[in-house]
Amino acid sequence: MTDIDHLNPPTGHMANNVVGFARALRAAGMPVGPGSVIDALNALQLIEIGHRADVYTTLEAIFVKRHEHTLIFEQAFDLFFRAAEDWKHMLDSVPLPDHARKKPPPASRRVQEAMAQPSMRDEQQEVQQEELRLSVSDKEILQKKDFAQMSAAEIAEVTRAIANMRLPQAELRTRRYQPDARGLRLDMRRTLRSSLRTGGEIIDIRKLGRIDKPAPIVALLDISGSMSEYTRLFLHFLHAITDARKRVSVFLFGTRLTNVTRALRAKDPDEALASCSSSVEDWAGGTRIATSLHSFNKLWGRRVLGQGAIVLLISDGLEREADAKLAFEMDRLHRSCRRLIWLNPLLRYSGFEAKAQGIKMMLPHVDEFRPVHNLTSMEGLIEALSAPPPPHHMSRIRSAA
Numbered sequence: 001m002t003d004i005d006h007l008n009p010p011t012g013h014m015a016n017n018v019v020g021f022a023r024a025l026r027a028a029g030m031p032v033g034p035g036s037v038i039d040a041l042n043a044l045q046l047i048e049i050g051h052r053a054d055v056y057t058t059l060e061a062i063f064v065k066r067h068e069h070t071l072i073f074e075q076a077f078d079l080f081f082r083a084a085e086d087w088k089h090m091l092d093s094v095p096l097p098d099h100a101r102k103k104p105p106p107a108s109r110r111v112q113e114a115m116a117q118p119s120m121r122d123e124q125q126e127v128q129q130e131e132l133r134l135s136v137s138d139k140e141i142l143q144k145k146d147f148a149q150m151s152a153a154e155i156a157e158v159t160r161a162i163a164n165m166r167l168p169q170a171e172l173r174t175r176r177y178q179p180d181a182r183g184l185r186l187d188m189r190r191t192l193r194s195s196l197r198t199g200g201e202i203i204d205i206r207k208l209g210r211i212d213k214p215a216p217i218v219a220l221l222d223i224s225g226s227m228s229e230y231t232r233l234f235l236h237f238l239h240a241i242t243d244a245r246k247r248v249s250v251f252l253f254g255t256r257l258t259n260v261t262r263a264l265r266a267k268d269p270d271e272a273l274a275s276c277s278s279s280v281e282d283w284a285g286g287t288r289i290a291t292s293l294h295s296f297n298k299l300w301g302r303r304v305l306g307q308g309a310i311v312l313l314i315s316d317g318l319e320r321e322a323d324a325k326l327a328f329e330m331d332r333l334h335r336s337c338r339r340l341i342w343l344n345p346l347l348r349y350s351g352f353e354a355k356a357q358g359i360k361m362m363l364p365h366v367d368e369f370r371p372v373h374n375l376t377s378m379e380g381l382i383e384a385l386s387a388p389p390p391p392h393h394m395s396r397i398r399s400a401a
Helices: 014-027 034-044 052-063 067-080 084-092 106-116 123-131 136-144 152-163 188-198 228-242 269-279 289-299 324-336 357-365 375-386
Strands: 172-179 207-213 217-222 248-253 257-259 310-314 339-343 368-370
Touching: 014 034, 014 052, 014 067, 034 052, 052 067, 067 228, 136 152, 136 375, 152 228, 152 375, 217 228, 217 289, 228 248, 228 269, 228 310, 248 269, 248 289, 257 289, 289 324, 324 357, 339 357, 339 375, 368 375
Parallel strands: 217 248, 217 310, 310 339, 339 368
Antiparallel strands: 172 207, 248 257
């Protein structure tokens, strides 16, 4: 088999092709900067660039910083470094599973969009396009658009919107009191002290009111392959609320449970998410919900579920081992918290029915069952958390908006 110089075809030079490839990755949503391009060019001088596998491994090691970007890189590499006569067919060559031929998966959508743009696009024009703001009508459409079907530009716009989301600061009434002129409880000590100034005559009656504070929030996020895109954007939401609230605990699970609470506290959202991604080994892998919930209940339940905690479970419920253990762990989790809200992107389908065995076993143990596939569903979650909690052990299904 004859070796092909994929980086130095007759139509251009190695440096130009690497720079063009980096631009395509950025357009597809990957954070590739000038430093990475320089590192890539230096690294390629040390390998045999006639071997495609060596080129792929070298560029992947430099450009891919997060687990969720692996699929984007793979598809972009296959499309970018190919023979010139195949370029006109490249957009039709993205492999899609049978169930997704009408709607491409998220990574393919962004890769196709990036590759469809002119390879010699002016850098200044690219910056101007990224700085354009969506019109009012576009924003209305974006509110209801599925995260998994968004382009790179739309993902960036949604990320900015999520960064501005906030939860109410006081939704849990405690047993403690503080001075409050409109309170209902008499503050006898302060009233008597005040009367000493007037010779024992009570003129000003002091009162106490209950102290309200934010309830602890515990998020359990499914990072399996079918959930990775939704989980990544919900991590942006959790980062935004963590910046304003102290008691937010975040756990990721696929085939194992990982506590990323500390990693998510980084001020920069990209740095926080990169730290979360590097903390897990099973991103976009399989799902073992029962095993992960068992680990959480055993190791972390008593530590983080006290004082009226609200649990947000983000998962599609497609469990490999849907047996009595799953129902037991869900019931245990439900009994340990004040409120359990299940956020499931499958509710984006208007005709959704709980047919999967895992979903059937989990559903009786949640207080609310809500969608989490677009901005509207996230805003609905904020409204639900701002309102008085529903009666415990009452499952509610919210249809997709």
